[in-house]
Amino acid sequence: DAGVIQSPRHEVTEMGQEVTLRCKPISGHNSLFWYRQTMMRGLELLIYFNNNVPIDDSGMPEDRFSAKMPNASFSTLKIQPSEPRDSAVYFCASSFYDEQFFGPGTRLTVL
Amino acid sequence: AQKITQTQPGMFVQEKEAVTLDCTYDTSDQSYGLFWYKQPSSGEMIFLIYQGSYDEQNATEGRYSLNFQKARKSANLVISASQLGDSAMYFCAMREPGTASKLTFGTGTRLQVTL
Numbered sequence: 001d002a003g004v005i006q007s008p009r010h011e012v013t014e015m016g017q018e019v020t021l022r023c024k025p026i027s028g029h030n031s032l033f034w035y036r037q038t039m040m041r042g043l044e045l046l047i048y049f050n051n052n053v054p055i056d057d058s059g060m061p062e063d064r065f066s067a068k069m070p071n072a073s074f075s076t077l078k079i080q081p082s083e084p085r086d087s088a089v090y091f092c093a094s095s096f097y098d099e100q101f102f103g104p105g106t107r108l109t110v111l
Numbered sequence: 112a113q114k115i116t117q118t119q120p121g122m123f124v125q126e127k128e129a130v131t132l133d134c135t136y137d138t139s140d141q142s143y144g145l146f147w148y149k150q151p152s153s154g155e156m157i158f159l160i161y162q163g164s165y166d167e168q169n170a171t172e173g174r175y176s177l178n179f180q181k182a183r184k185s186a187n188l189v190i191s192a193s194q195l196g197d198s199a200m201y202f203c204a205m206r207e208p209g210t211a212s213k214l215t216f217g218t219g220t221r222l223q224v225t226l
Binding site for chain 2: 033042089091100102107
């Protein structure tokens with residue numbers, strides 16, 4: 001079975017550009033999570049969805065960040081405009097009940 | 112607010128020895144879940160083991176076991192017979208009840224297995 005799929009795996013962009021990260025959760029999972037990992041702040045939950053509905057977006061750092069889940073098999077995290085401090089690894093995870101299964105992550109570098 | 116504390120930033124263990132990674136948590140809820148994840152240098156997050164607050168037995172998964180002491184609010188991970196491939200960051204996490212599996216993570220422990 002395929003795990004959580006994220007694309008791109010690496011993204012390098014310039015400050016001010018729009019960045020879109022994509023995630024395909026494991027089929028049958030009803031919850032989806034977006035995390036950001038940095039050396040300074042560790043692993044932070046940005047937002048999570050349950051049955052495609054955003055439940056808690058309190059971790060989204062500011063209005064430049066937005067996330068959507070138009071259907072059960074796809075989610076996006078968008079940063080517009082991007083800033084150097086957004087450089088991090090962004091993980092998507094999905095779950096059905098307890099265990100969250102993580103994707104490989106997207107390493108974002110904003111120059 | 113839930114809180115997870117991992118007090119060991121780094122640990123060393125010799126190959127084939129057992130090692131315990133500490134995790135304490137703070138919650139006023141009666142129902143919660145505790146998780147351990149492994150993050151090797153390649154960066155992926157790998158689920159290892161889960162313990163429910165009402166589980167009477169300590170969870171075990173192969174060489175991984177969870178030493179769950181509810182009264183002390185600790186959920187230490189025990190890795191038996193360490194292997195070189197166990198070298199990684201290990202994160203403890205807690206599920207907040209009624210939140211569709213929202214997890215709060217600790218800061219992690221870096222384990223280095225030596226020959």
